[in-house]
Amino acid sequence: MNAILPKIKEYSQNTNETTIKIKVLIDTLYNNQRLEKSQYKYILDNITEDETEYLYQKAFEAKMKHYKNKVYLRGLVEISSYCSQGCKYCGINAFVKDATRYRLTKEEIIDCCEGGYILGYRTFVIQGGEDRFYSDELMIDIIKTLKSKFEDIRITLSLGERNYLSYLKLYNAGADRYLLRHETASKRLYEHLHHDFMSFEKRREALANLKKIGYQVGAGFMVGSPTQTNEDLVEDLLYLKDLDPHMVGIGPYLCHSDTELKGNDSGTLTETLIMVALVRLQNQKALLPSTTALGTLDKKGREKALHAGANVMMPNISPTKHREAYEIYQNKICTGDTSVQCRGCIELRIKSQKHQVDLGVGDYIDLQEGAIK
Numbered sequence: 001m002n003a004i005l006p007k008i009k010e011y012s013q014n015t016n017e018t019t020i021k022i023k024v025l026i027d028t029l030y031n032n033q034r035l036e037k038s039q040y041k042y043i044l045d046n047i048t049e050d051e052t053e054y055l056y057q058k059a060f061e062a063k064m065k066h067y068k069n070k071v072y073l074r075g076l077v078e079i080s081s082y083c084s085q086g087c088k089y090c091g092i093n094a095f096v097k098d099a100t101r102y103r104l105t106k107e108e109i110i111d112c113c114e115g116g117y118i119l120g121y122r123t124f125v126i127q128g129g130e131d132r133f134y135s136d137e138l139m140i141d142i143i144k145t146l147k148s149k150f151e152d153i154r155i156t157l158s159l160g161e162r163n164y165l166s167y168l169k170l171y172n173a174g175a176d177r178y179l180l181r182h183e184t185a186s187k188r189l190y191e192h193l194h195h196d197f198m199s200f201e202k203r204r205e206a207l208a209n210l211k212k213i214g215y216q217v218g219a220g221f222m223v224g225s226p227t228q229t230n231e232d233l234v235e236d237l238l239y240l241k242d243l244d245p246h247m248v249g250i251g252p253y254l255c256h257s258d259t260e261l262k263g264n265d266s267g268t269l270t271e272t273l274i275m276v277a278l279v280r281l282q283n284q285k286a287l288l289p290s291t292t293a294l295g296t297l298d299k300k301g302r303e304k305a306l307h308a309g310a311n312v313m314m315p316n317i318s319p320t321k322h323r324e325a326y327e328i329y330q331n332k333i334c335t336g337d338t339s340v341q342c343r344g345c346i347e348l349r350i351k352s353q354k355h356q357v358d359l360g361v362g363d364y365i366d367l368q369e370g371a372i373k
């Protein structure tokens, strides 16, 4: 069990005085883009459904100020379900014996991106478990091939922890961005969720290295993971404020029955939307994905996230035959859809929310052409 956002869980109601105090703190966060530790804690300890609408509305305003109603699309290629890591929540971690394992060849990855390019995508997110098969040499070859075929694209890597030199080589080969969720900024919780051979410090060092090299960096965390507390979530907010990443992926913890954490409650949509909105208010220029995991929790989860500050979606362009095997969590939506179907479905969903599809490269706002730095 996690112990976050108690009043949301209990459907409590606040006195007028508490509601006003929460709204004042939300306004302060909107204006100053930071709060004190105790102020974040006050919001998380006391927020009820009565204040969430106000929170989402302010987060939406913050998004509109910097990105308007654009939603950037990224084509997602899931290249490998092999992983040497031991994240206890993940359905493809090294200890899950029954997981179906596959990996894509260089040619298959290029084919996926070619198909994605025809569908209009200009950012490709190459994501996989930590799989040593993808050596620096192979990744450099893939990155250079993609960059020589398509001049007007960005390449985002999401391949887990690698050493500084490896990150540097991939950056020099043409990779533009790197996603590496920190998962939790609480050392206690990190150690609860990961096997002993994984290191909280190493994960943070990897993120610091990526920033130092010059990548547009994405961090991120899970909401509702087993034993998570409001103090842990406050740590996430403070860490993200300090790191100042270009992207932040925030998703619910979704319990997988083949993992060591089986039997735990999953995170909820409301908990996750609250954290998306708080991050939007404090890291106002960050690109925030509306994750597929939210769509798994609630049919309209991804649409709701757009109204809580999210502005990126990542339709899947991986080969349909492997989609189910990339089962980091269960009951993942869209695994049977082709890239073309995903493209159409996502566009309709975005338009239905009076948002605009943006198929440009969608850099962090200060790095966009003509941006006032």
Ligand code: SF4
Pocket: 083, 084, 085, 086, 087, 090, 091, 092, 093, 094, 128, 129, 130, 160, 328
């Ligand atoms: S979360 Fe990523 S690094 Fe961790 S086990 Fe799953 S695929 Fe591997």
